[in-house]
Amino acid sequence: MASRPSDRPIIELSNVSKTFGDGQRTVVAIENVNLDIQPGEFVTLIGPSGCGKSTLFNIVAGLLDAEGSIRFGGKPHNGCDLLGKVAFMPQKDLLLPWRRVIDNAILPLQVEGMSRRQARAMADELFGEFGLAGFENHYPHQLSGGMRQRVALMRTFLFKRDLMLLDEPFGALDALTRMMMQRWLLDIWQRHNRTILFITHDVDEAIFLGDRVVVMTARPGSIKINRKIDLGRPRGAEITTSREFLEIKKELLAAVEEESMKSFRIAQQVP
Amino acid sequence: MKPSVWLPPLLVTALFLVCWEIFGHLPMGRVKVVPPVSAIAMDIIHNHQLLLRAMLHTLTEAMVGFAAGAAFGFLMGVLFAEVRILERMFFPVFIISQTIPVVAFGALVVIWFGNGMLSKVVIAFYLTFFPVTVHTHRGLLSVEQQRIDLLRSFAASRWTLFWRLRLPFALPTIMTSLILGSSLSLVGAIVGEWFGDTKGLGIMLVQAMYVENMVRLWSIIVACGVIGVGLYAVLRFVQTRWIWWGNET
Numbered sequence: 001m002a003s004r005p006s007d008r009p010i011i012e013l014s015n016v017s018k019t020f021g022d023g024q025r026t027v028v029a030i031e032n033v034n035l036d037i038q039p040g041e042f043v044t045l046i047g048p049s050g051c052g053k054s055t056l057f058n059i060v061a062g063l064l065d066a067e068g069s070i071r072f073g074g075k076p077h078n079g080c081d082l083l084g085k086v087a088f089m090p091q092k093d094l095l096l097p098w099r100r101v102i103d104n105a106i107l108p109l110q111v112e113g114m115s116r117r118q119a120r121a122m123a124d125e126l127f128g129e130f131g132l133a134g135f136e137n138h139y140p141h142q143l144s145g146g147m148r149q150r151v152a153l154m155r156t157f158l159f160k161r162d163l164m165l166l167d168e169p170f171g172a173l174d175a176l177t178r179m180m181m182q183r184w185l186l187d188i189w190q191r192h193n194r195t196i197l198f199i200t201h202d203v204d205e206a207i208f209l210g211d212r213v214v215v216m217t218a219r220p221g222s223i224k225i226n227r228k229i230d231l232g233r234p235r236g237a238e239i240t241t242s243r244e245f246l247e248i249k250k251e252l253l254a255a256v257e258e259e260s261m262k263s264f265r266i267a268q269q270v271p
Numbered sequence: 272m273k274p275s276v277w278l279p280p281l282l283v284t285a286l287f288l289v290c291w292e293i294f295g296h297l298p299m300g301r302v303k304v305v306p307p308v309s310a311i312a313m314d315i316i317h318n319h320q321l322l323l324r325a326m327l328h329t330l331t332e333a334m335v336g337f338a339a340g341a342a343f344g345f346l347m348g349v350l351f352a353e354v355r356i357l358e359r360m361f362f363p364v365f366i367i368s369q370t371i372p373v374v375a376f377g378a379l380v381v382i383w384f385g386n387g388m389l390s391k392v393v394i395a396f397y398l399t400f401f402p403v404t405v406h407t408h409r410g411l412l413s414v415e416q417q418r419i420d421l422l423r424s425f426a427a428s429r430w431t432l433f434w435r436l437r438l439p440f441a442l443p444t445i446m447t448s449l450i451l452g453s454s455l456s457l458v459g460a461i462v463g464e465w466f467g468d469t470k471g472l473g474i475m476l477v478q479a480m481y482v483e484n485m486v487r488l489w490s491i492i493v494a495c496g497v498i499g500v501g502l503y504a505v506l507r508f509v510q511t512r513w514i515w516w517g518n519e520t
Contacts, residue, residue, distance in 0.1 A: 058420070061420075061424045062423075062424065063420050063423060063424060083423055083424060083426050084424070084425060084426025086424070087424075088421070088424035090417055090420070090421055092417060094417060094418050094421050096436070096439070097516040098439050098442075098516045107422075107425070107435070108425040110435070111422060111425040111426070111427045111431050111435065112425070112426070159425060
């Protein structure tokens with residue numbers, strides 16, 4: 001799965017930069033980001049907080065304009081014409097409280113113009129796989145945090161796009177739930193054959209999930225390390241204590257810490 | 272509902288009415304000021320047809336004005352939320368229009384629209400539309416950017432954003448303004464009748480006041496209260512039944 005052959009990357013970013021504000025008070029959020037993602041790949045992205053991870057995500061989702069070149073599916077794109085082309089899952093589940101679980105999951109399908117009946121039929125078969133069987137007609141406030149996150153993931157899956165962007169989807173969950181969700185996500189990913197770009201600030205999570213871990217520098221963010229993870233799949237929990245895993249972790253942790261210190265010092269210099 | 276919910280307030284009300292009744296029967300000719308509950312109840316029973324007709328009249332005025340005001344207020348709120356240039360042009364005018372007490376307009380409205388039902392509808396309308404506009408506007412604009420971004424990432428159109436996100440998000444706020452507007456519309460209809468009318472609770476109040484008919488005054492107050500409570504109960508029912516999501520995230 002990790003080294004599936006492919007003709008060309010699903011998305012190619014070259015020299016992508018983004019500056020906020022104008023006049024004297026400008027902030028360069030990301031600078032000259034170069035990143036290719038192959039179809040079927042699971043790429044995890046880590047970096048110190050405030051390094052522009054979310055900015056990069058918003059650009060790839062089409063929510064923000066940026067300088068530089070973005071090729072999606074081989075064709076050049078700029079800014080908002082990426083809207084509707086990738087499946088985007090923000091940090092918060094952002095479920096709509098007035099919609100039942102199933103109606104939250106089918107929201108993107110309805111936005112695309114599918115009828116409610118048809119969309120519900122499509123969603124129905126996924127409930128077991130997403131661990132939500134029997135909860136179709138509950139409201140979001142009746143669910144636990146882990147379940148809400150699975151509904152949000154299901155919503156992202158139902159928006160059938162080649163590339164999925166997940167922004168710290170498990171950040172708010174407790175450690176146990178989080179580990180279960182990680183294994184479950186790998187399972188789903190392998191069965192559904194999607195491409196995933198996954199933000200996290202947890203090095204373990206990044207290594208455990210990814211075919212490749214990308215480390216971003218402190219602001220202005222760019223790519224510091226692009227590390228292939230040659231751990232076999234399927235991966236079980238025991239892999240996180242293996243020697244290989246720990247070696248990769250040592251290497252990446254050093255890089256992340258170095259950048260975190262930099263962004264900490266930048267923050268200290270601000271008058 | 273469980274008895275533990277409705278029993279305590281019911282007991283307090285009963286106790287209050289008993290005290291009132293006793294107070295009304297005390298010597299010192301108090302009947303003129305605070306008639307006993309039983310006297311008011313008898314007056315209501317004997318004149319129920321008269322009161323019902325007046326209630327229906329006033330309620331109709333209030334409801335027509337309320338419906339028109341709510342519809343107009345909602346449309347204005349949507350317009351101001353969606354078209355920011357209109358908001359900057361007209362919103363201040365809306366606010367200023369509400370700083371003038373409606374009573375100051377009363378006589379004028381009756382001269383313009385006659386002393387029939389229309390003038391009271393206009394006053395009820397005037398009192399209703401403003402809170403509905405303000406709440407609709409605020410509710411529609413209070414949707415967090417992240418939620419809008421999520422729907423935009425699904426390539427949602429502006430209409431979809433409005434219909435699937437902004438409007439349902441604003442409904443609880445709009446509902447609050449409808450509850451407020453309904454009681455204001457009732458005040459508008461009653462006060463409007465003071466400027467000239469022949470039927471309705473407002474004009475009955477004025478007539479009872481002139482002849483110092485204390486019992487009748489209280490009967491009319493009860494009738495006004497029944498309408499007010501009724502309107503509130505209906506809207507609260509709608510709110511808890513269909514628009515229950517309030518300020519959850």
